Amino acid sequence: MADVMRSTGPEDDPQDGGHRDRASASSEERARTGEPRSEKKSKGKKKGSFWRELPILIVTALVLTVLIQAFVARVYVIPSQSMEQTLHGCPGCNNDRVLVDKISYRFTDPEPGDVVVFRGPQPWVQDGFRSSEPANPVAGFFQNVSSLLGFGAPDEKDFVKRVIAVGGQTVECCDQQNRVLVDGEPLDEPYLYFEPGSGDVQKPFEPVTVPEGHLWVMGDNRNDSADSRVQGGGGPRGAVPVENVIGKAQVIVLPPTRWQSIPEPNPQALALGAPGWQSGLPLGAGFAAAFPVVLAGRKLVGVVTERRARERR
16 A cells, blocks of 8 residues: 655654643743743844834934924023123123023013013114124024024024013103102112112113003113113114013023022012012913923823833733
């Protein structure tokens, strides 16, 4: 009788079947005892996965940085002495870096006493302003990129001053006690600083009614500040449109020795009887808007952690 050829299966080879049974038993034993499997292949997979994800992480970080700086907060360099001694800025010294909150004024308008960063309106820019942009276009490109990411100084057409009066109010200087008047009432300005050699008497100016939708801003270093009194020739042209305000300076973040919040007392609070609780509105709005950002960040971290945990299995 001719032999019939057929393929053999596990049931035809007792020795092989025993081997498979032992391998299965070994796997089950490792699972019970918690003995780790071979990590060689797993480690190689994790290393490859990390290098594949690294460009994505870098791009995501850069995009988030740009979005945060554009819509939430940004660090600005104080380049001049006009806000001494509240903010330090002088040639050759370690200038302050301040964190500017861009959320607060989405819910409320700037108020007297706020320290604000704003884009110079046209009368300010054309009044003897000179930009320090590099002549080399390549250098200019990298300067703009570094500024966008928060590593370089922002546009030098941005200014930082303190709000003294708002639209509809009349401001003038000064009474017999050297105090600025708003709507005929003297201001209480504890932040005022008179730099040695600049005198301790404020330069007088005639009454100016601030146009609606504008702000009258002045520097704390009162006799060394080119502000609403002189920009654009002074008067109504020196006022700053509210729409030009970028944000509210909240905290000094650098240098570390100067790390502190920025005092913003309302100079009209006592003179005009403005409710004290109003000064807390911007900060409260900022905190309220911060919660969704924090929750979104936690969710993102959770997704990344869960994904990495799945890869380790």
